[in-house]
Every structure is written in structure tokens, then in C-alpha cells.
Amino acid sequence: MTDFVNNRAGGAQVGRNVTKIDAFKLARGEPVYTDDVHPAGMLWAKVLGSPHAHARILDVDASRALALPGVVDVAWHRQVKPILHTRAGQSHPEPSPYDTVIMPDKARHMGDRVAIVVAETLAIAEQALGLIDVKYEVLPALTDMDEALARTDVLVHEVADPRGIAEGGRSNVAARIDKQVGDVSAALKTCDHVVERTYWLPRVQASHIEPHVAISWLDEDGRLVVRTSTQVPFHLRRILARILELKEADIRVVKPRVGGGFGDKQEMVMEDIVALMTLRTKRPVRLEFTRTEELTSARCRHPQRIVMTTGVMNDGTIIANRMNVTADTGAYGSHALTVQGNTGQKVLPMYPCANIHFQVTCLYTNNPISGAFRGYGAPQGCFALESHIDEVAKVLGMDRLELRKKNHIRLGDTDPLSAKLGEGREGLSRVIRSTGLETAIEMGCDAIGWTRKRPPSAPHLRRGLGMALAMQGSGIAGVDWGAATVKLNEDGSVNLAVGATDIGQGSDTVLAQMCAQELGISYEKVRVLSSDTDLTPFDVGAYASSTTYVSGGAVVKAAQQMRDQLAGVFAEKWACPAGDVVFGDDNVSCGPDKAMTMAELATHALYAAKMQPAATASHMSNESPPPFAAQFADVEVDPETGEVFLRRFVSAVDCGTPIHPGMAEGQIEGAVSQAIGYALFEEVIVDRAGKVKNPNFLDYKIASALDMPEMVTILVPTMEPSGPYGVKAAGEVPIDGPAPAIVNAICDAVGARLCRIPATPERVWRQIKEAGE
Amino acid sequence: MKIVVKLNGRNREWEAAPGATLLSVLRDGPQEPRMTSVKRGCETGDCGACTVLLDGQPVNSCVVAAARAHGHAVTTIEGLAGDPLMTALQAALVEHAAVQCGYCSPGMLVSLYHLLKECRAAGTTPGDHAIREALSGNLCRCTGYVKPVAAATAVAATLAAVGRAEAGAR
Numbered sequence: 001m002t003d004f005v006n007n008r009a010g011g012a013q014v015g016r017n018v019t020k021i022d023a024f025k026l027a028r029g030e031p032v033y034t035d036d037v038h039p040a041g042m043l044w045a046k047v048l049g050s051p052h053a054h055a056r057i058l059d060v061d062a063s064r065a066l067a068l069p070g071v072v073d074v075a076w077h078r079q080v081k082p083i084l085h086t087r088a089g090q091s092h093p094e095p096s097p098y099d100t101v102i103m104p105d106k107a108r109h110m111g112d113r114v115a116i117v118v119a120e121t122l123a124i125a126e127q128a129l130g131l132i133d134v135k136y137e138v139l140p141a142l143t144d145m146d147e148a149l150a151r152t153d154v155l156v157h158e159v160a161d162p163r164g165i166a167e168g169g170r171s172n173v174a175a176r177i178d179k180q181v182g183d184v185s186a187a188l189k190t191c192d193h194v195v196e197r198t199y200w201l202p203r204v205q206a207s208h209i210e211p212h213v214a215i216s217w218l219d220e221d222g223r224l225v226v227r228t229s230t231q232v233p234f235h236l237r238r239i240l241a242r243i244l245e246l247k248e249a250d251i252r253v254v255k256p257r258v259g260g261g262f263g264d265k266q267e268m269v270m271e272d273i274v275a276l277m278t279l280r281t282k283r284p285v286r287l288e289f290t291r292t293e294e295l296t297s298a299r300c301r302h303p304q305r306i307v308m309t310t311g312v313m314n315d316g317t318i319i320a321n322r323m324n325v326t327a328d329t330g331a332y333g334s335h336a337l338t339v340q341g342n343t344g345q346k347v348l349p350m351y352p353c354a355n356i357h358f359q360v361t362c363l364y365t366n367n368p369i370s371g372a373f374r375g376y377g378a379p380q381g382c383f384a385l386e387s388h389i390d391e392v393a394k395v396l397g398m399d400r401l402e403l404r405k406k407n408h409i410r411l412g413d414t415d416p417l418s419a420k421l422g423e424g425r426e427g428l429s430r431v432i433r434s435t436g437l438e439t440a441i442e443m444g445c446d447a448i449g450w451t452r453k454r455p456p457s458a459p460h461l462r463r464g465l466g467m468a469l470a471m472q473g474s475g476i477a478g479v480d481w482g483a484a485t486v487k488l489n490e491d492g493s494v495n496l497a498v499g500a501t502d503i504g505q506g507s508d509t510v511l512a513q514m515c516a517q518e519l520g521i522s523y524e525k526v527r528v529l530s531s532d533t534d535l536t537p538f539d540v541g542a543y544a545s546s547t548t549y550v551s552g553g554a555v556v557k558a559a560q561q562m563r564d565q566l567a568g569v570f571a572e573k574w575a576c577p578a579g580d581v582v583f584g585d586d587n588v589s590c591g592p593d594k595a596m597t598m599a600e601l602a603t604h605a606l607y608a609a610k611m612q613p614a615a616t617a618s619h620m621s622n623e624s625p626p627p628f629a630a631q632f633a634d635v636e637v638d639p640e641t642g643e644v645f646l647r648r649f650v651s652a653v654d655c656g657t658p659i660h661p662g663m664a665e666g667q668i669e670g671a672v673s674q675a676i677g678y679a680l681f682e683e684v685i686v687d688r689a690g691k692v693k694n695p696n697f698l699d700y701k702i703a704s705a706l707d708m709p710e711m712v713t714i715l716v717p718t719m720e721p722s723g724p725y726g727v728k729a730a731g732e733v734p735i736d737g738p739a740p741a742i743v744n745a746i747c748d749a750v751g752a753r754l755c756r757i758p759a760t761p762e763r764v765w766r767q768i769k770e771a772g773e
Numbered sequence: 774m775k776i777v778v779k780l781n782g783r784n785r786e787w788e789a790a791p792g793a794t795l796l797s798v799l800r801d802g803p804q805e806p807r808m809t810s811v812k813r814g815c816e817t818g819d820c821g822a823c824t825v826l827l828d829g830q831p832v833n834s835c836v837v838a839a840a841r842a843h844g845h846a847v848t849t850i851e852g853l854a855g856d857p858l859m860t861a862l863q864a865a866l867v868e869h870a871a872v873q874c875g876y877c878s879p880g881m882l883v884s885l886y887h888l889l890k891e892c893r894a895a896g897t898t899p900g901d902h903a904i905r906e907a908l909s910g911n912l913c914r915c916t917g918y919v920k921p922v923a924a925a926t927a928v929a930a931t932l933a934a935v936g937r938a939e940a941g942a943r
Contacts, residue, residue: 702914
């Protein structure tokens with residue numbers, strides 16, 4: 001394993017709030033996103049979505065559409081070779097079932113692909129959709145997960161998964177997990193108290209403001225180029241090559257600036273469509289989802305029902321924990337196994353005990369497709385566990401903070417569940433080598449005023465405080481890896497090429513800081529090129545909170561290798577030991593009288609030594625050190641209306657040593673705003689027929705500036721030995737705790753426990769009435 | 774149909790379909806240059822990514838008919854390049870790390886520009902709530918609005934200080 005701490009150079013490039021390197025061009029509205037540049041002769045694509053949640057597509061007659069002037073092509077399932085795959089966008093070998101083809105012969109959710117139109121203008125493509133005649137055989141729609149589990153006469157997938165992850169052809173089960181440490185059933189019999197509750201989690205959607213959008217064309221050599229708003233350019237290239245039967249050498253995936261992803265752009269939502277239509281028409285093709293399509297046909301967070309069973313002794317010692325998850329993956333099994341695996345793996349280790357049982361049944365239904373979304377299963381599990389800890393405390397008559405402090409994971413603890421649950425296969429066990437959790441709890445309690453709850457701001461309101469603890473990971477241990485290439489230019493500037501995918505979180509900037517730190521130059525001298533499969537080395541992409549920790553490791557290694565080359569060049573010129581050469585402040589020196597600027601050394605290397613200083617390095621970690629968060633909510637509730645007013649929210653987060661504290665805070669603040677929606681108002685509502693009832697931003701509300709409470713964000717730095725400069729991840733952990741913290745605060749205010757979110761006024765009001773009866 | 778618009782201070786003649794929105798005409802072409810600061814996010818007037826100024830007032834261009842702009846002035850971020858207030862706002866957003874993915878930033882900037890211009894004309898300084906109200910039509914999924922509000926507050930404070938200094942000089 002690589003321990004980075006010894007390599008820490010110290011100095012001013014990391015650990016400070018430098019200007020985000022792409023921020024000005026974004027703020028000026030310059031043409032930098034996928035849709036901002038249209039190739040000449042571009043066609044506009046539209047998808048004809050199924051009006052039925054479950055129906056065989058018997059026949060498609062596109063003759064009327066093709067007769068419309070400006071329509072160039074229409075494609076549907078008879079014309080496209082059905083090669084089973086998954087659109088999940090994961091590492092090979094993919095842990096999601098192969099249950100998908102480019103154009104299905106059966107629609108499995110409302111909006112599923114029926115036909116693709118390309119036309120000279122968007123208006124013509126839209127008009128053509130209405131001219132396609134489709135014969136459907138409508139099938140019964142399974143929209144309830146219990147019904148999907150019970151029935152085998154109606155199958156969402158009738159074809160067996162070639163790799164046996166899903167039970168296609170036999171049942172509607174997309175994935176199962178049953179892993180146990182110790183013996184929970186036996187242990188529960190020995191406990192003073194057994195507390196069991198059931199929790200329900202809604203379907204929510206990532207709602208990045210830039211929709212999914214992709215443009216493809218053939219270059220001058222006839223190679224397929226796909227410019228797309230994606231988190232996973234290299235996975236896309238691999239998947240596209242297989243399903244389009246092209247060589248990977250003949251595909252180039254380019255990622256420009258991305259307008260937010262949050263996991264939803266880990267999936268190949270549309271790149272196969274534009275590529276297919278470009279191959280058919282030999283012309284550039286553009287497709288962009290509407291917001292309605294985002295909410296019906298992109299990906300959602302898996303809805304779950306979680307039964308928590310906890311055995312505890314009178315003194316608050318937790319003896320046994322069982323988490324039983326039933327989840328709805330919708331029409332396809334994207335991330336069905338791994339998101340649900342995370343629900344336990346990233347959550348249950350918070351309270352280590354000898355007996356842990358984790359069970360999952362993930363079901364296909366005819367609902368919208370679930371998939372990756374920031375937190376990746378952990379927000380669901382964290383809501384259940386952290387609500388449940390408050391319930392256990394209530395049963396014990398014990399303070400909920402004390403119960404947490406007594407049981408939470410500590411430095412040196414191992415996490416036996418991670419060994420049993422890897423990325424769809426046996427994983428690696430985890431030892432906690434850095435934690436700021438105790439400090440985070442202390443600072444968070446102080447900031448929220450845990451011991452001095454404020455009175456309500458008006459006599460008709462009730463006030464409450466709530467808290468939750470959370471942990472996540474930093475990449476997928478033993479799976480996620482990335483590479484970086486550095487190259488020095490004669491002016492002392494450096495080209496840094498990374499496969500790591502900046503999707504707005506600012507990874508280009510922090511990777512430039514890390515590169516500059518190692519070379520002793522200013523970060524402004526680093527020119528970053530990220531994610532072009534022709535030009536940058538491999539990276540799995542931006543997911544699983546991996547970029548700073550994993551890809552950053554590759555950048556540090558590559559920069560160190562190039563530094564060693566430069567030390568050699570310098571040593572030869574000045575006849576000094578290479579080991580004594582020092583880099584810093586854009587200068588290279590050895591003692592007081594031997595010094596050059598980096599530009600002078602670069603010029604010497606290129607024109608005198610005649611060598612190109614450059615290096616490529618790869619990095620993978622067998623560890624996934626968890627970042628920790630302690631989060632606190634201060635709410636007021638109007639018991640007459642059920643309305644919840646979130647007054648103040650505190651996040652104290654240990655994400656290791658932050659490279660750019662301001663952007664780390666930004667990750668936390670953004671995650672909290674998404675989680676406030678999860679807690680209080682976001683839900684994609686699907687009716688019994690499988691129709692999304694609120695597919696727009698008016699009815700599917702996400703947080704606006706007026707919905708935000710007073711936010712307090714505290715970084716609790718720690719030094720993680722396996723991370724470059726001591727970093728851990730920041731992107732996901734802060735999205736886990738807000739929902740349980742807010743609901744625990746509501747419960748504290750009104751004495752009624754909500755086991756289902758979002759905590760809408762109606763639900764809160766009903767719960768108050770029920771508790772009062 | 775033909776539409777004549779004063780876009781960023783210059784008269785333009787657009788050919789637009791009768792149902793075309795101002796957003797589609799500004800953003801999709803075929804007229805060049807395309808105004809890429811005007812983003813498509815929802816097309817229902819809810820997210821504000823397409824905010825532009827129509828005769829100085831912020832509007833969601835996705836729910837304004839292109840024909841409505843005939844004979845009127847349309848201003849986008851591109852047209853405010855070099856404007857001191859817009860430049861100050863852009864710098865503040867960047868300095869406060871308020872630009873993450875940046876997709877909502879131009880819309881936010883147009884809304885804040887309008888707010889601060891109005892406040893300056895009225896001789897007032899917007900507080901936290903006024904800034905949040907001005908931003909409430911610009912959905913951002915990345916920042917939680919903390920840093921954008923802080924950036925706007927900083928620019929408002931600078932404007933107030935400048936205003937006081939100017940008043941003192943008179």
C-alpha cells in the first residue's frame with residue numbers, strides 16, 4: 001500500500017483557496033459545455049418514449065415521419081442488433097446485470113426507448129415523433145415492489161442475465177445480498193432490549209441543472225467522436241465499442257465542461273443513441289434530454305424500505321444490528337447490486353458490534369430507472385440507522401448523543417462488513433487509520449447549541465434539535481484507479497493530462513494544486529487537460545468520491561517522477577548530487593550558488609540535454625478510508641399545519657486534509673442542500689400505472705436560495721496516511737446525515753417519529769395527530 | 774417570421790418560427806453567434822438558467838416568445854462583458870468559490886446584476902433576504918447558495934461603501 005504522508009512537501013500550493021481554474025470562463029458564459037459547440041451539418045435527435053409502463057413493441061411504422069421534409073432517419077428495435085449490456089458505467093467486469101439493449105422490443109417504463117428520430121432541426125424532430133405509428137401489446141405494469149416480488153407470471157425481464165446477477169426469466173429480483181458477521185438471531189435473544197422499526201425512502205432525482213446532452217460525429221479518419229456531459233469517458237468508450245461492434249481504437253470520447261453530474265451522469269443515458277444515429281447517417285447528431293425526460297427516463301435514487309432490528313443492553317452497548325432492505329431498481333438493474341450493497345456497507349460500520357446482518361432484495365418494476373446518485377445507497381441506510389439510534393435511545397431512556405458516543409467507530413477499529421461486501425464481489429477489510437469524528441461531534445454540538453436549545457421564535461411553534469453521524473468511503477478499494485501524465489514545457493509550465501473527470505466539483509483545480517506542490521511551482525503554471533480518451537491516460541471517472549484521493553495519488557506520483565528526472569538533469573549540469581536538488585518557488589537549486597528558474601532548467605533540458613521531462617503514473621488504493629460527518633439540525637414545527645422550518649444546519653466534516661478548503665466547503669454545502677430536499681420536499685411521484693406525476697421543476701421542487709437555513713460548515717482536518725497530503729473524500733459523506741438529523745429534530749420538537757421522508761407538512765401533521773391519539 | 778431585436782446593443786434581424794422561444798433563438802441558432810451564456814435547464818420558467826434582461830428586466834427566456842422581443846432590447850452576459858458591475862460580480866463569484874459546475878452562474882449573475890443596479894439607483898443596500906429573493910428563481914444544485922449569497926453580499930457592501938464615499942465627496 002502507498003502511504004503518502006512521508007512525501008508531504010509542505011508549502012503553499014495545496015491547502016489554500018486558489019482561484020478555480022475554469023471559474024472565469026464559466027461565469028462569462030463562454031462556449032465550454034457540450035451543447036455550446038455545434039458541428040456543421042448537425043442533426044437533432046429525439047426519443048419516442050413509451051406511453052405505457054409495460055408493453056411489447058410489436059411494430060413501428062415510421063413512413064409518415066420519414067416523409068416529413070427534414071427528417072433524415074428513424075431507428076427502432078428491428079434495425080438495431082440487440083447486444084445485452086448494462087448502461088451503469090462501471091469498471092470491467094461490471095457488477096450490474098446485463099439486462100439492456102440499445103433499442104428494446106419491450107418498453108419497461110413510461111418513456112422507455114421506442115424509436116429515435118433525427119432531423120435537420122429540433123422542431124422537425126419533435127413534430128416527427130407524432131408521426132410514428134407504433135403497435136403495442138400492453139402488459140400488466142408492476143409498480144409496487146412487493147407485488148413485483150410476489151409475482152412470477154409477470155416478469156419485467158424475461159431473458160436471463162447472462163452473468164447471473166439478476167434473476168431475469170425466473171423472478172423480478174434484480175439483485176440479492178445476504179451477508180452476516182457473527183449470529184444476529186442468536187445474539188438478539190441475549191439482549192436486554194430489541195428495537196425494530198421500518199423506514200421508507202422516496203424516489204428522488206439528481207437534477208443537475210445541465211440536462212444529459214451528447215453530440216457525436218465521424219472525424220476525418222472515419223472515427224466516432226462522442227462529446228458528452230459524462231462522468232465516465234473511459235467506461236463509455238469500452239461499452240460503446242462492445243455494443244456498436246467497433247474497435248475501441250475507433251472511438252474517441254471527449255468530456256468538455258460538465259454542468260453537474262451527481263452520479264446521474266455515470267450512466268450511459270444517451271451516448272449510445274447519438275453514436276448509433278451518427279453511424280447510420282454518417283452525420284453529426286445531438287441529443288439533449290428535456291427536464292421531463294430527466295425526471296422520467298434518466299436515473300433516480302433507489303426507493304427503499306428498510307427494517308432495522310437492533311439488540312442493545314441496558315447500559316447502551318449495541319450487541320447486534322440487522323438491516324433488511326427492499327429496493328426498487330425500476331425498469332433496469334443499473335447499480336442494483338452495488339447501490340444496495342453500499343446501503344449497508346457504508347452505514348452499518350458506524351456502530352461496530354460482533355453481530356451484523358445485512359440483507360437486500362432489489363426488485364425490477366415498471367417504474368423509472370434507479371441508479372447512481374451522490375451517496376450511492378448510503379443516504380437511505382443512514383436515514384434508517386440514524387433515525388433508529390434515536391428510537392433505541394428512547395427505548396433505553398438514554399441520551400441519544402451519549403448512545404452514539406458510546407458505540408461509534410474509533411481509530412484502529414476494523415470494519416468486518418467491508419470484507420464481505422466489495423463492489424459486487426468479496427471486498428477488502430478496512431481499518432480506520434484516521435478519524436476526526438469525536439472532534440466533529442464536539443464542534444458540531446457546540447455550533448448548534450446542543451445543550452442550550454433555543455426557545456421557539458413564536459408561541460405556536462415547537463423547537464427541536466436533531467443529529468446524525470455519517471461515514472462514506474474514498475473510492476472503491478482495490479477497484480478504482482486513475483493515471484496522470486505530466487510534461488514540462490520550456491517556459492516552465494506543465495501540461496497535466498488526467499483521465500479524472502471534472503464535472504464541476506473542481507478536480508482540475510485541486511489536481512493542478514497537487515501537481516504544482518510536488519514540482520515547487522505555482523499552480524497557475526499547470527495547464528490541465530481532463531478526460532479525452534485519445535489524449536489523456538485512463539481513469540475510472542468521477543464517482544465513489546474517488547478523484548482527489550485516487551486520481552490525486554496518480555498526479556502526485558507522476559509529478560514526483562518528473563521531479564526526479566529534472567533533479568538528474570540539474571545535477572548533471574551543475575555537477576552536484578541529484579539527491580540534494582531542491583524545488584520551490586518556481587526555482588531549482590542545490591546550495592546557495594547553484595540555481596536556475598524552472599523555465600531555465602526546462603529550456604536546458606529541451607535544448608541542451610535534449611530530453612523531454614515527462615512522466616505517466618498510475619495509482620490505486622487497496623483502502624477506502626472513510627470521511628466522517630456529524631450533522632445537526634435546529635428546526636421549528638407548526639403543529640397546526642405540520643410545516644417544518646429549518647432554522648440552522650451544522651455540518652462538521654472530517655474529509656482528511658483539504659487541498660482547497662473553500663471547494664471542500666462547497667461540496668458540503670451543496671450536498672446539504674440536496675439532502676434538505678430529500679428530507680423535506682423532494683419526491684418523484686409515480687402513480688399505479690407507472691406515470692410520473694411531477695416531471696418538472698415546478699412540481700418536483702428542489703431547494704432554492706429561500707429554502708436554505710443558516711448554514712454552518714466546519715472542516716475537521718485529519719491526516720489520512722493512505723491519501724496524498726492526508727486527503728480523504730468530501731463529495732458524498734455530507735449528503736447522508738441531513739435527512740435523519742432533520743427528522744430527529746422534528747421528532748424532538750413534536751414527539752412524533754416520522755419513518756418516511758420527505759417530511760411534508762401533511763405527513764408531519766398526520767404523525768402528530770397519530771402520536772397524540 | 775422576421776424579428777428585429779436590439780441584442781447587446783446591436784440591432785439584429787432574426788428569422789424565427791412563430792412558436793419559437795427567446796431561449797431557442799438566442800441559444801440554438803442558426804443565427805450566429807449563439808449566446809451560449811443562455812442555458813437550457815427546464816423550459817418551464819422554473820430554473821432560471823436562461824435568464825436574460827428584456828428591456829432591463831430579468832426574464833426566463835425559455836417562457837418568453839421570441840416575437841415578444843420584437844422591437845425590444847435583449848441583454849445577455851455576453852453584452853455585459855466589461856461592464857464594471859458585472860465584472861465585479863463575476864470576480865466575486867469566482868473569488869468566493871461560488872462557481873462549481875457553473876451552469877447556473879450566468880443566470881444568477883444576470884439576476885444579481887439587476888438587483889444591485891436597482892438598489893444602487895434607489896440608494897439602498899440589499900440584505901441577505903433581498904439577495905436570496907433575487908436568486909430564488911435561479912436554481913443551483915451544486916453550492917447550496919451559501920457562497921453565491923456571500924459573493925453578492927460582498928459586492929453589495931462594496932457598492933454601499935463607494936456610494937457613501939461619493940456622497941461624502943459631494
